[in-house]
Amino acid sequence: MKRLYVFAAIVSLACPLSALAGPGVRYRCSDGTRIVAAFDNRGTGSAMLSFGRGPPPLTLPQAMSADGGRYTDQSTEFWIKGRGATLTRGGNTVTCKTR
Incomplete structure (x- = not known):
C-alpha cells in the first residue's frame, strides 16, 4: 500500500498543474501532430487524447x-x-511539448 501512495505522489508532482485542474492540455509534437490531453485522475486514472x-x-x-x-x-x-x-503509436515515437 505504501508503494501506491508514493506512486500517486510522484505522478501528481510530475503532471503539469493545468493537467490536473483544466479541461485539457495542448501538446505539439515533433512530427507536427497536435494533441489535446484531458486527464481524469479519479480512480485508476486515464487520459483522453484528441x-x-x-x-x-x-x-x-x-x-x-x-x-x-x-x-x-x-x-x-x-x-x-x-x-x-x-x-x-504503431511503433513510431515522437516527442511532444506543451505551449
Whole structure:
C-alpha cells in the first residue's frame, strides 16, 4: 500500500498543474501532430487524447511509471513528464511539448 501512495505522489508532482485542474492540455509534437490531453485522475486514472482532424479521440488507462505519468493500451503509449511527453503509436515515437 505504501508503494501506491508514493506512486500517486510522484505522478501528481510530475503532471503539469493545468493537467490536473483544466479541461485539457495542448501538446505539439515533433512530427507536427497536435494533441489535446484531458486527464481524469479519479480512480485508476486515464487520459483522453484528441488529435484534431486526425483519428477519433482515444482514451488510455493510466499505467505504472517510476517517473512521470504514463497512459497506455496495447497499441498506443502517452508518457508525460513535466511539460514534455512522448507519444508512441504503431511503433513510431515522437516527442511532444506543451505551449
